[in-house]
Amino acid sequence: MSYSLRCKLWSRRSRDLITCCWRRYSMVQGSTDAATSFPLCGSELDYTLQSCKNNLARNTELYKKHDEMLSSMPLASTRKGVLSVPDRIAALKDKDAYFLQLSEFAGMKMPYDKVPHANTLNVITKISGHPCFIIASNGSFKGGTIYPITVKKSLRSHEIAQRNRIPCVHLVDSGGAYLPLQAEIFADSNMGGRGFRNQAVMSSMGIPQVTLVCGPCTAGGAYVPTMSDEAGMVHQLGTIYLAGPPLVKAATGETVSQEELGGAHVHCSISGCTDHFAGTELEGLEITRRVMATLNIKKNSVQPPVPSQAPRLPHSVEEFAALIPHDELEQLPVMEIIARIFDGSEFQSFKGCYGNRLVTGFARLQGHTVGVLANNRLLGVEESLKGTHFVRMCSVREIPLVFLQNTPPDNEFLSSHGNDGLTVKARAQMMAAVACSKVPKLTVILGGSYGPSSYAMCGPALQPNFIFSWPHARVAINTPRNVTTAMSQQTEVYQCDNMEHITERLQLEEEAYNTSQYCYDDGVILPHNTREILSFCLEVCLTYPNDNTTQFGVTRM
Incomplete structure (x- = not known):
């Protein structure tokens, strides 16, 4: 092989090696990650279905009531000048x-x-x-x-x-x-x-x-x-x-x-x-x-690493009204809700085949990566362990957390089969992880917020940075019917002659507007405003420098 040919081959190999190294360097720096899309989720609604029609009629009336209640609390000045x-x-x-x-x-x-x-x-x-x-x-x-x-x-x-x-x-x-x-x-x-x-x-x-x-x-x-x-x-x-x-x-x-x-x-x-x-x-x-x-206060750059994009699926008033079930105790289509809140209707699932009552994964909100936890049923052992793993992982990576909570009454775990130490211990681990995590935590109560699972899903007691409720939310230890049934079986503790009156009072107390009037949350928001409000809250959480270093306590295995 001639000297000139060897030089040409060496020059080509050097160029290829430099190109390969540059590509790897770019991946480490995040330029490739910034362009990476998560898988699409959700599907289009069929408005011809009777269930969608029922949901739309009922929720439209509910949202109208929301606006009427706000307008009944005027703030005009009554003082001249x-x-x-x-x-x-x-x-x-x-x-x-x-x-x-x-x-x-x-x-x-x-x-x-x-x-x-x-x-x-x-x-x-x-x-x-x-x-x-x-x-x-x-x-x-x-x-x-x-x-x-x-x-x-x-x-x-x-x-x-x-x-x-x-x-x-x-x-x-x-x-x-x-x-x-x-x-x-x-x-x-x-x-x-x-x-x-x-x-x-x-x-x-x-x-x-x-x-x-x-x-x-x-x-x-x-x-x-x-x-x-x-x-x-x-x-x-x-x-x-x-x-x-x-x-x-x-x-x-x-x-x-x-x-x-x-x-x-x-x-x-x-x-x-x-x-x-x-x-x-x-x-x-x-x-x-x-x-x-004149404050001269230090602020973080809140420029998102990825350009923001609207959800691929519609997120209008009518869309959410048709999507949310008529019965508050029904399962909510959480993947459909996720698809209408986060950027591009994209979602990267984590442990998708394990603990299916809890959905965990990554999405983007106005370009910022967030960890999403959305439960549709009670948190069992698998769901609690899955949630603990995910919360700890996001805390180490300093990724903000968004909790979408829909926890039904805790009937299953009141049985002899479900009321065991494993469930209590696993839930306690998740509660500890959520309580100790110092990353920004945003919670939205979509439907039910009953019993201990609501704590693990960053309810008010776990002190999220912000917590909101949808008008459909119900917050209580258990449903009024289950509570009055338990009370009637414990006559030595509860002297109750008028169970109907107690049931009516409990039904009123668990409604979203009643719990919100006592400041148990930061407000009742309409579903179609959720993306806008969460985006603003996340920006507020990320604006000023804060210590997000998390230290976890002793975990009982």
């Missing part, structure tokens, strides 16, 4: 920024009163480019009075803000606690004073606390601005004092006006309780926007 809470939020947030209102049905029909939205609007949106939590009291309803449910909703907002490191903006317009219910507001560690502690702790963690006083800030409410990093105050609207003019008059005989006692001039010029003087509400809101622009 004062902005309503929605108007304040609109002026504060970035133009065209998406906003998510949490716990809309809180306080809807409490035993002590109807308290629309729990008398506070808690919204996540963007201000000066930063995702922020706005906690705005509603002074147009009974002077912004704080009820027990107001405290509970606010503390849940603090919990979400702290877990996701979201800056907080407080728009204070409140006359203080509702005194007839002071025993339910004041004394315990998870009552009113907890909010002040939360502000201090979040500030120490580098989570900014900003307040605008745009109304009365009376009694305990006076500590909200004074425990904030920065605070502004609106002239002739905002006031801060522990006791108002009537109490001062009663205690000392002194007559003093609100402005003299605790107006903006006093606290911006003399006491130093607030930092920014605003002549009008709009000026105060603009000052607050400028304050948020």
